[in-house]
Amino acid sequence: MVWEEAVRVTLDLIDNVWKNKAEVTTDNAVDITLPLALFVIGSAGFGRKISFEGDLNIPVGHTMSFKDALHGVSTDLMLNVLIQKWAMSLTKRFRTMRRAFLELQKYMQEMIDERRDAQKKPERRDLFSSLLDANMEEAEGTETRLEDSELIGDIFIFLLAGHETTAHTLCFTLGLLALYPDEQELLYKNIMDALPDKRLPAGILSLFTYEDMSALSYVTAAFLETLRLFPPVPKIAKKSAEDTILVTTTTSGEKLVVPVPKGASISLHTPGLHYNPRYWKDPYEFRPQRFCEDWPRDAFLPFSGGARSCIGRRFSETEATAILTVLVLRYRIEMRDEPQFISETVEQRRERLLKATVGTTTTAFISMSFPFLC
Numbered sequence: 001m002v003w004e005e006a007v008r009v010t011l012d013l014i015d016n017v018w019k020n021k022a023e024v025t026t027d028n029a030v031d032i033t034l035p036l037a038l039f040v041i042g043s044a045g046f047g048r049k050i051s052f053e054g055d056l057n058i059p060v061g062h063t064m065s066f067k068d069a070l071h072g073v074s075t076d077l078m079l080n081v082l083i084q085k086w087a088m089s090l091t092k093r094f095r096t097m098r099r100a101f102l103e104l105q106k107y108m109q110e111m112i113d114e115r116r117d118a119q120k121k122p123e124r125r126d127l128f129s130s131l132l133d134a135n136m137e138e139a140e141g142t143e144t145r146l147e148d149s150e151l152i153g154d155i156f157i158f159l160l161a162g163h164e165t166t167a168h169t170l171c172f173t174l175g176l177l178a179l180y181p182d183e184q185e186l187l188y189k190n191i192m193d194a195l196p197d198k199r200l201p202a203g204i205l206s207l208f209t210y211e212d213m214s215a216l217s218y219v220t221a222a223f224l225e226t227l228r229l230f231p232p233v234p235k236i237a238k239k240s241a242e243d244t245i246l247v248t249t250t251t252s253g254e255k256l257v258v259p260v261p262k263g264a265s266i267s268l269h270t271p272g273l274h275y276n277p278r279y280w281k282d283p284y285e286f287r288p289q290r291f292c293e294d295w296p297r298d299a300f301l302p303f304s305g306g307a308r309s310c311i312g313r314r315f316s317e318t319e320a321t322a323i324l325t326v327l328v329l330r331y332r333i334e335m336r337d338e339p340q341f342i343s344e345t346v347e348q349r350r351e352r353l354l355k356a357t358v359g360t361t362t363t364a365f366i367s368m369s370f371p372f373l374c
Ligand code: HEM
Pocket: 157, 158, 161, 162, 163, 165, 166, 169, 231, 232, 233, 236, 237, 302, 303, 304, 305, 308, 309, 310, 311, 312, 313, 315, 316
């Protein structure tokens, strides 16, 4: 479902927004990847097909379409978390955000009610339905059964966790592919080689399916290599559950014993691990190939590790591979030429374009153009 939705939404962008133009330019590539990721989580998460074209369907009892509510909430999700209810009425932006939040809450409550009604219960495979079904299987009144408000809260977390991270990583991947055209060529070659007869047929919607994902290993590797270079969660917060000792070695090779008391706050510093030359050769280089060879699993923690690691890992890998496959098949990704930067070196360009800021997650600002390829 994630694969199908990611392909559908990317083709919707190309066909209906870009109108298959020969060249598309953007000031900030995240303006492309954020809605893509939002619509995929909206569709695969809630089982509602969302597309770029305006959604005029506002059901009775609502003042916004589902898509607008989803978009409104996701745009300002952190603001919503941070700002007190009373402050929400102060400005137009806050009022719109509050309205979107209440609207989405209402849509979700309706979905819950719909599933309670055995007669109406729709056959669905989306994340929200799975969570509801699992919760309904719990006996009523038991402690493990979630209240409706808890279910809705969990879904909001999914929404935030599930689209910003993937969107910003995809944006960095596009930037890196533009900066490393040879790598982009290898990725394109991987896609062409994965085609059944190595030729591009007329319609690409059904060209690849989820079953083909393993053949698109270089595409997935480019996404993983981006996650190594720009992990969206640079510090993963943990608390020690018991007194323990960590044993490590210093850069000069001496053994170091670090006592960690119960309750101590620990932060997993993912960039520190991902750029450590002890585990990664030429760590500052963008080399997707390393993920096609034997690579150090324990030195790669963008999704964290252990029992509480990210449950959306496969979701985002699938989504990213599908989106990149469709984009690279149809467009060449290039940096936009800007006269004021004409004399800069490749290193200066790389540094300027991939300047990351820490927002909710690591955020990318990249400007580029997409000349049509086929
Ligand atoms: C590039 C994409 C993603 C990255 C880098 C990422 C990273 C992470 C990290 C670092 C954590 C914290 C784990 C910990 O505390 O040890 C996490 C948790 C979580 N992620 Fe993701 N994530 C991504 C995509 C997704 C997607 C697509 C979804 C949903 C469809 C998702 C759902 C969640 C949820 C629900 C949790 C909380 C798990 C728990 O507390 O048990 N994530 N993610």
